[in-house]
Amino acid sequence: MKQSHDSSGLTGRQLKRLLHQLCERAQDDVLRISSQEETATHQLRVRMKKMQALLRLAREGIEEHTLQAMRLHIRTVKNACACNRDRVVQHKLIDKLAHRFHLAPKNRPHLVGMPQAKPPASSLRHQLHALGQLIDNTCIESLSAEQLLGEHARCYRKGRRLMKQACETTDNRILHRWRHRVKDLYFQTLALPQLPGSARRIKRAKRLGHLLGRDQDLANLAREPAFSMRRSPWMQVINEHRGCLRERFLVLGHKLYAPHSSRFSGRIMSRA
Numbered sequence: 595m596k597q598s599h600d601s602s603g604l605t606g607r608q609l610k611r612l613l614h615q616l617c618e619r620a621q622d623d624v625l626r627i628s629s630q631e632e633t634a635t636h637q638l639r640v641r642m643k644k645m646q647a648l649l650r651l652a653r654e655g656i657e658e659h660t661l662q663a664m665r666l667h668i669r670t671v672k673n674a675c676a677c678n679r680d681r682v683v684q685h686k687l688i689d690k691l692a693h694r695f696h697l698a699p700k701n702r703p704h705l706v707g708m709p710q711a712k713p714p715a716s717s718l719r720h721q722l723h724a725l726g727q728l729i730d731n732t733c734i735e736s737l738s739a740e741q742l743l744g745e746h747a748r749c750y751r752k753g754r755r756l757m758k759q760a761c762e763t764t765d766n767r768i769l770h771r772w773r774h775r776v777k778d779l780y781f782q783t784l785a786l787p788q789l790p791g792s793a794r795r796i797k798r799a800k801r802l803g804h805l806l807g808r809d810q811d812l813a814n815l816a817r818e819p820a821f822s823m824r825r826s827p828w829m830q831v832i833n834e835h836r837g838c839l840r841e842r843f844l845v846l847g848h849k850l851y852a853p854h855s856s857r858f859s860g861r862i863m864s865r866a
Contacts, residue, residue, distance in 0.1 A: 603788035606737030609652055610729065612785065616641050616648075617726045620671070624718045632682075635675045638718075642672045645725075647781035651745045655734040667725040671718055683811055684818070691831055740863065746786060747859035749778050754851040761844060766813045773806035776850070789862050798850040805843040812836050 620641045626634035646668055649661065656664070753775035759768050780799035783792050812832050815821055821828045853861070 604651075604742055604786055605735075605739060606652070606655060606742065607735040609648060609737065609742065609785070610732070610734040613645060613648060613652075613729050613734070614726065616645050617722055617729065620722050621719060624715050624722070627715060627718075639672055639675050642668045642675075643777055644781045644784075647749075647778040648785060650749055650778055651742045651782055651785075652732070652734045652737060653745055654741050655737045656732045660728055660732060664725060664728050667721045667728070671721050674718060684815055687811055687815060691828075691835065694835075739865075743786075743862050743865065744859075746782050747855070747862060749775060749782060750851070750858050751855040753779055754855055757844075757847045757851050760847070764840070766810070769806060769813075770810060772847075773803060773810060776803045776806060779850075786862075789865060791861075795850065798846060802843055802846045802850055805839055805846065809836055809839045809843065812839070 620638055623634045623638035623641065627638070646665070649656070649664060653661065753772065756768060756772035756775055759765075760772050776799055780796060780803055783789070783796050783799065786792060787796075812835060816829065816832050821832065
């Protein structure tokens with residue numbers, strides 16, 4: 595059936611099908627890890643993040659204990675795939691900072707830690723199979739467009755509140771939580787492209803998520819023993835870079851969350 599111009603473009607039935615498709619493609623990613631580890635692992639993690647965001651839309655159609663079990667499977671897959679991701683990111687980040695701030699090779703610290711073994715494919719497949727079965731047992735297909743959009747507005751409201759908190763503090767925990775809500779908004783908007791302003795919102799949320807992710811990588815790097823030493827020149831470099839990032843992501847955050855939550859909700863709910 596052709597969707598009307600005012601439709602959100604996403605029904606409960608379509609959302610459930612989309613979750614199943616993500617689960618199936620994640621299984622394909624697992625099969626490719628042995629031959630294309632970096633690419634397949636990245637795509638698998640992205641699919642898990644997208645599923646997390648879409649499950650927030652489906653919250654009213656999932657029993658709480660089932661939702662918790664689904665989140666546990668997703669988190670297990672993500673964590674298994676992240677075993678060496680942090681070290682790879684940190685090495686690349688060190689190279690960029692050293693080049694940008696012209697630091698001599700002798701001042702480059704060495705990260706401690708050995709590469710971890712890749713997670714067994716059978717374990718990942720088991721987690722994804724269990725996740726698919728849980729999706730089957732939900733009533734997501736019964737959700738109305740109004741319920742899905744209500745959860746989307748809720749995600750926007752949470753992100754906007756965290757943005758305000760981020761303006762008043764440099765607490766890494768607040769920035770970490772805000773980044774997750776920005777990612778949720780990004781992936782949810784990709785699934786709701788017919789909503790007003792979606793193209794601009796997708797572009798800004800993607801960029802903001804990248805900036806907040808870079809800030810988090812720097813915060814993690816600063817906690818490494820090699821960088822947290824007193825009088826370490828790297829702490830000054832990291833703090834200077836984070837200061838520049840902060841200015842950029844706060845400006846972009848105000849643009850992304852410019853409409854008041856009630857106004858945003860009113861605009862999108864009119865499409866239900």
